[in-house]
Amino acid sequence: MLADLRVYRQPFPGDGLAQDRAALLRVLRRRAAACVPHRRPAPPYPRHVTVLSPGQNLALPASSVRVEASGAVDLTALVLGASGTVDGDADMVFFNQPSAPGARLTGSTLEVELSALRAGAERVVLIASPAVEGRTFGQVDGVGIGIASGSLTASFAPGASTTETALVLCELYLRNGAWKVRAVGQGYSDGLAGLARDFGVDVADEPSPAPSPVNLIKGAERLPPEMRETLSLRKDLVTVSLRKRGASGLRARVIGVLDVSGSTAGMYRRGVFTRxxxxxxxxxxxxxxxxxxxxxxxxARTVRVDDLQVGDLPQWLATYTAKRPGEAGGTNNEPAAIDEVLAFVATQSPDVPTLVLFFHDGGVTDNRRTEAAIRAAVPAPVFWQFIGLGRSSYGILARLDDLAGRAVDNTGFFALDDIDAVPDAELYDRLVHEFPDWVRAYYPAGHPARTSAGA
Known part of the structure; x- marks a missing residue:
């Protein structure tokens, strides 16, 4: 386009009398840039994804294989020989033993280097179990896997399950000198113990478990039964997400910030902020x-409102999210919000890390001042997790992960076009994904907060 524009030497209407070629070219470049629509960068993965059905197999084009699971599940990988059994406990890769030669488990991802597997290995079986103790797969949504190896990208979602407590998701296997992957989807109602015995893993017999203690949440007894049950299930999923990040014991102060600018009125009416x-x-x-x-x-200003306690959840929502609150004004002032939160945190113990969950509908008023406020907040014991709601421009918030020159990365951002379309397990994975890393980077070795984050 610019090459074509260079042939014109007449002044552009409204731009003044640009007489020389260089000045005119600068004007035209500005006009051309304004006319070029924004294009998202090409995704860093192949566009074609092969969707597998149970029993279907594909050749693996590379020695490196990555399998990533979705849903609230714990993963176990078994490295098997020609007999279809393990050689010993070292061939079992799971949460407390996350690696074996050629196989490493990190959270919900299994990475396998086929050429580095132990001698005699001919199969690697990936098994899932519900991450929340006592559940069956009939109570776990969104279970599936994505498989990547060289040019291959595939996915598999097993069929509906009911009473199963263990599920073989897929297997990598050697056939005629070449490695393949097969989607399986076979369930076991007797859990990992029975499945492990099928593959030759010694499992000590355990006495019948005592009844699980009631999972009490302070104030939950005042909630309606359905809301109380949902809260308990979601709390378990948060615990699972923290465990995936190696931070199952992490204790923190949690602060919520809600955008109440005028543009959010429709979302408040539709119940988006309530949910x-x-x-x-x-x-x-x-x-x-x-x-x-x-x-x-x-x-336009930031107002601290009533603390949100579990037992007061229905009343709090009715007061503050049934419609857009008007007491803070109708425009955005992100730096003031950051300052208000920091002023509160300064009155609290710095030994307790703070996670701020900041909902924003886009349209940052002042990118420069907001960036300056974020940089100035680096010394504070606060991690800022910004969550975009809607489809607006988020300005500096969307560039936080590339914000260089900070002693520690104290911010995270992700956008949700439709928060209702995101399963609970995925949402909590994203909400706490960066926070444990920040805790480990911010606090010195031996500090209780850092220890609770798994450092």
């Missing part, structure tokens, strides 16, 4: 000793 707050309450229930959140409303 968003319902879904972050379990984060506080899982990490805060008092199971409560301090809450702020961000508009």
């Amino acid at each position: 968003a707050v319902e879904r972050i309450m379990p984060v506080a229930a899982a990490m805060d000793d008092d199971a409560e959140m301090q809450m702020f409303l961000m508009g």
